[in-house]
Amino acid sequence: MSLLTVNNLTKTYDGKTAVNNVSFEFEHGKCIALIGPNGAGKTTILRTLAGLLKPSEGTIHISDTSLNDDVRKYIGYLPQYPVFHSWMTGMEFLVYSGQLALLSKKQAKDRAQVLLEKVGIADARNMRIGKYSGGMKQRLGIAQAIIHKPKLLMLDEPVSSLDPIGRREVLTLMEELKDEMSILFSTHILSDADEVSDALLLLHQGNIVESGSMTALRQKYQTSTIALEFESDLPSYQAKVNALPSISGSYLERNVLQVNATDIAIARQELLATAAKENWELVNFTLNRASLEDMFMKVVNS
């Protein structure tokens, strides 16, 4: 049973289509990353799911909710640039959010204490939010989003504004939260998506251009190459390499010979065997796996 079902979601602003006919499903306990360049429609999708925007067409359904139920009870949302009441303290803001999410004052206080510890800003609980640093605000933002234990947590670019340390901490936190709730987050930093998400949705100009689990996408767009370096006489080695049956082609890139093959495993075996037999003056042998960036470029350009 899927937690979230999005059918043919379309959002247009003043005649411009920001999100075009997007459909996807989302199972309980998954972490999905929305990936795409700036302006691909990631924020629009998240805001629409959070109810801040109304879909121009299409439907959004969250399971276990009836038609009259307020879906906002089951979602937590952190915008890309969260703004708080800067005159409140971190603790006050969390209790306020908790109470708005229909917790009692006591429940909200207890939960706020726990979350302040969890996101690592317990020391600043009684400080005015106006004095918080960017990283602290981001953490407070996550805390307020999960104060009511939502089923679905949506984070808009949760780590892109953070320094490397903050980034690492937030990713670890997301990893922990995965056990308690489903997470949908957007990012344009592909390695972050690689790290925490189970599946990817690639967006380009408002369309989902590719989706699937990380391993499935890897396999599909696997275009590994082998990079070879030799001490000397590259052209003659290139001829020898091209002569091997498993090699489909090669090209020179400065002093490196880049070799393409249909089946990389066989090519590797053949190359290494031949190199050993013929005593090639091999300096470097590298197997390049396609990075997410390569994959992304390939999908977008196709």
Next chain:
Amino acid sequence: MQWMTLFNKEMVENWRNKKWIWVPLVIILLAILDPISNYYLPQIIEAVGGLPDGAIINLPEFAPAEVVMMSLSQLSSLGVLVIVLMAMGTIASERKSGVSELILVKPVSYRNYITAKWAALLALVWAALFVGLLASWYYTNILYGDLSFKSFLLIFIFYGLWLTFVISIIIFFNTLVKTPGLVAFLSILTIMAMSIMTQIFGHILEWSPNNLSSYIYEMVIAGEVSSDLVATSVITIVLSLILVFASIFTFKAKELAS
């Protein structure tokens, strides 16, 4: 209860940003400005000089009812302006800054959100009006002559209705546009337009909220509440409530992010 959470937040916010201090002070100042300056006008003119010898200054004597009207007329012009500027961002600036993106993705009922803000503003404005008119009543009594405490209370309640109407207009425009300056402009424009309409079509708009002040004057003179005053009050309350409902409706139909 969610409504109380929202209302408390507004009260604490208005306390921390000192609105609970400066709004009453400004209202007191406006309410006593004319009664005091008119009383001391002869001394002021004498001190400043500039009048030829032998010139006779004939200043009118004011009755207590007229003095109260001076206070109300200051409140109706500058006072309303101050209230508009004070309240212009109550919803608009939360939407503009983006705080509402955090607040309104929580299961917050829009009715609670708007009525809590409306009620918190009313509490502030009614309290400020109370101390302002109290100060004016005090100076009227010691400088001009007797005005009963009962009259003071009636003036306070009926004039409070006018300010309730003003707050309702501001709330309505807050839900319509999200630039505080534009909220202020539209609110003042509406109040001015209503005032002009009331003057031009006075014979059919007898019970326009803009007439509250003149009926209050009649009440102080006559010493009794006229049926016109009651009718105008009812109209004012009904219009205020309609504006609040319209605000909730507009807000529901709005997209909260841009």
